[in-house]
Amino acid sequence: MRLETLIHIRWIAVFFQTVSICFVAFGLSFSLPLRFCFALVALSSAFNLCLHFYYPRHHRVSPNGAMLIFAADILLLSGLLYFTGGLENPFALLLIAPVGMGATSLFFRSVLLLNILAILCACILALFHYPLPWYPHETLSLPPLFIGGLLTAIIIALVFISFDSYRLAEEARQFSNALGVTELILQKERYISAMDGLAIAAVHELGTPLATIQLVASDFRRELGKNERYAEDVGLLLSQTERCRDILAGLGTMAGEDRSRDKVPFTLLLEEVAAPMRNFGIAIELRQGACEGAEPQVRCNPAITYGMGNLVENAVDFARSSVFLRYAWDKEAISLSIIDDGEGFSPDIVDKIGEPYISNRKKGKKKGEIAGGGLGLGLFIAKTLLERMNFKLIFRNSADCNLGAEVRLVWPAPFDAEPKKFVF
Numbered sequence: 001m002r003l004e005t006l007i008h009i010r011w012i013a014v015f016f017q018t019v020s021i022c023f024v025a026f027g028l029s030f031s032l033p034l035r036f037c038f039a040l041v042a043l044s045s046a047f048n049l050c051l052h053f054y055y056p057r058h059h060r061v062s063p064n065g066a067m068l069i070f071a072a073d074i075l076l077l078s079g080l081l082y083f084t085g086g087l088e089n090p091f092a093l094l095l096i097a098p099v100g101m102g103a104t105s106l107f108f109r110s111v112l113l114l115n116i117l118a119i120l121c122a123c124i125l126a127l128f129h130y131p132l133p134w135y136p137h138e139t140l141s142l143p144p145l146f147i148g149g150l151l152t153a154i155i156i157a158l159v160f161i162s163f164d165s166y167r168l169a170e171e172a173r174q175f176s177n178a179l180g181v182t183e184l185i186l187q188k189e190r191y192i193s194a195m196d197g198l199a200i201a202a203v204h205e206l207g208t209p210l211a212t213i214q215l216v217a218s219d220f221r222r223e224l225g226k227n228e229r230y231a232e233d234v235g236l237l238l239s240q241t242e243r244c245r246d247i248l249a250g251l252g253t254m255a256g257e258d259r260s261r262d263k264v265p266f267t268l269l270l271e272e273v274a275a276p277m278r279n280f281g282i283a284i285e286l287r288q289g290a291c292e293g294a295e296p297q298v299r300c301n302p303a304i305t306y307g308m309g310n311l312v313e314n315a316v317d318f319a320r321s322s323v324f325l326r327y328a329w330d331k332e333a334i335s336l337s338i339i340d341d342g343e344g345f346s347p348d349i350v351d352k353i354g355e356p357y358i359s360n361r362k363k364g365k366k367k368g369e370i371a372g373g374g375l376g377l378g379l380f381i382a383k384t385l386l387e388r389m390n391f392k393l394i395f396r397n398s399a400d401c402n403l404g405a406e407v408r409l410v411w412p413a414p415f416d417a418e419p420k421k422f423v424f
Contacts, residue, residue, distance in 0.1 A: 001066050001105045003051060003059045009101070010048050010073070017041050017080065020091070024084075030133035036083045044076050066102065067110040071117055073098040078121040086129025087122065087150050088142050095122055096157050103165035111166050119155050126151045206244075214241040263297040266334055266415075270325055272300075273308045282316045282323055289328030289335075296329055298415040303385040310382035311338050311407050318342035318405065334411040344397040344404035353379060353395035 021037050024030050051069075061069070074095065081089050099114045106114075126147050134140045217237045224230040264272075267286070274284045298304075315323045319340035326337040345353055383393055391411050398406040 001061050003055050003061045004057055006061065006066070006069055007048055007052055010044065010069075013073070014041060014045050014048065017044075024133055028133075029136070031136060032133040033083050033130065037080060040076055040079045040083075044073075047072065047076075063106050063110055067106055067114065070098040070102040070106075070114055074114065074118050074121060078125060081125050081129070083130050085132030086125035087147055087154070088129070088132040088140070092122070092125065092150070092154065093157075095154060096161055099158055099162045100165055103162040104169040106166075108166065111162055115158055115162055118158055122151055122154050122158075210241060210244055214238065214245075217241060264300050265295050266298050266327070266329065267295065269298055269300060269305070269308075270327065270336075273305055273312055274325065276309070277312050277316045277323075280316055282319050283321060284312070284316070284323045284325065287324055287326045289326055290330075291328055292330040296334055296413075296415050298334070298411075301389060304389055307382040307386040307389075307391075308336075308409070310378050311409075314378060314382075315340040315342075315405070315407070324403075332413055334415065336409045336411075338407045338409070339398050339400075340404045341402065342404035345395065350396065 018038075018041055021032070021034070021041070025032055025034055077094060077098070081087075081092055081095075084091075086092070095118050099111070099118050102114050103111045132140050132142075217234060220230070221234045221238065224234055270286055274286070278284055312323065312325070315338050319342050322341050324337075324339045326339065328335050379395075386393060386409065389411075391409050394408040394410075396406055396408070398404060
């Protein structure tokens with residue numbers, strides 16, 4: 001969290017505290033201990049000035065430092081409330097503000113400590129405080145039962161708002177981290193494409209000097225071909241230049257290929273995805289379902305091969321002995337079910353599969369006995385990449401009692417559509 005942001009928020013609080021005190025004292029002519037109230041406001045202002053001048057403008061506060069600042073805000077606000085009626089003061093609800101702000105950026109332990117501090121201050125203010133400022137010669141005294149109800153409401157609001165804010169912020173951080181990993185993978189693909197372009201440029205630029213070297217070497221061969229001392233060296237030089245030309249020609253051919261625009265039969269794409277996973281002792285079987293019409297020609301895009309490959313790898317990781325790729329197609333869509341014979345998804349997380357940091361399946365016996373299976377980032381990345389290519393994914397357990405988890409993919413036509421724009 002940026003310190004500058006906290007300082008700005010605290011200046012806003014100081015401004016409104018000053019306006020409120022002045023309005024109550026001079027606008028409504030209520031009696032209240034101005035010296036103590038302004039002393040606390042001045043203390044808050046001095047604290048703000050110390051933060052402003054001691055730290056650089058763009059300093060980022062550590063979680064512990066931010067917790068201390070929010071704790072100071074709770075104590076200063078509690079002090080103001082003590083001199084202005086305690087929980088009888090309508091502004092007592094502002095005790096929720098520092099805790100709620102801290103919940104969006106602090107660790108769980110820090111949020112818990114801020115809650116304890118705020119609840120402790122609220123309990124003290126319910127019992128001990130100056131009288132509520134009111135009209136001269138009149139006293140406003142609220143019933144103890146009402147004060148107890150207000151205290152209960154503040155405690156419930158503190159707990160609910162702070163922990164709900166913490167949960168939402170934590171989920172946002174997890175998604176942000178997972179999307180960052182996905183962006184790194186896509187960046188790697190872009191880097192590889194850029195290297196292809198550099199390879200083409202290198203082939204073009206190196207072709208001319210290599211031809212010059214070969215021409216000069218040919219002249220040397222004609223002039224020195226009969227000299228036994230140099231004939232072998234000149235022949236070696238010519239053979240190596242020919243080899244360099246072959247290498248550059250091969251690089252130019254490979255770099256010129258753009259597989260993201262290739263169209264291949266869907267079953268060939270499946271074989272390409274499954275091939276690297278066949279060496280782990282798990283049988284991978286392709287099963288054809290009801291197919292209408294000719295086999296679709298699909299785009300061989302890195303996002304598709306990586307996403308589908310990740311799902312197949314996940315199935316292999318958790319399978320006991322077999323993984324089945326059941327596919328079918330018609331004019332409207334291609335469907336693919338990736339099914340393993342493992343234990344399947346746990347019922348309590350099956351609806352959350354595909355979110356980052358969600359995974360508690362147990363690995364199959366062929367791959368190891370370790371429980372956990374990672375953080376769920378692989379499935380999240382695969383899901384994100386495939387959904388960009390217009391796929392629809394469903395995670396569930398197979399209806400066949402002898403099988404485990406099933407990931408169903410539906411790829412609507414057209415099968416050569418451009419990927420959707422990646423949005424963070």
